Amino acid sequence: MDKVYDLVKDRPVIYSVDINSTVLDAARFMMEHNIGAVPVLREGELAGIFSERDVMNRVVAAGRMPGTTKVSEVMTANPRAVSVDESIENCLFMMKEFGFRHIPITEGKKLRGLVSLRDIMLRKRETVQA
Secondary structure (H helix, E strand, O other), X not given: OOEHHHHOOOOOOOOOEEOOOEXXXXXXXXXXXXXXXXXXXXXOEEEEEEEHXXXXXXXXXXXXXXXXXXXXXXXXXXXXXXEOOOEHHHHHHHHHHHXXXXXEEEEOOEEEEEEEHHHHHHHHHHHHHO
């Protein structure tokens, strides 16, 4: 059974933002790197996850100012995460069950990566074509 960490382990960088970042800075960072969600770290440990949906629902629609609103105010705090040993199948089940499109991968409290539904679907497609 393939592990979810296998999908991201060869990526050279784990993108993340600091908990004190502004929404504007985080959104620009996500745009520059073409990513839809980013883990939020506090002193190097996973504190939350911030996504495009958070920008729309918790910032824009709520009338908040992106330049002064901290990511910590609008992120999903203490997100569900999966272990580096979690199977792809169990991760996909969790995503479907809870409606997630991104899940942090952790080893203890240390962030090891972020897997997206797209990552899993592309792997499934490669497996079917092989």
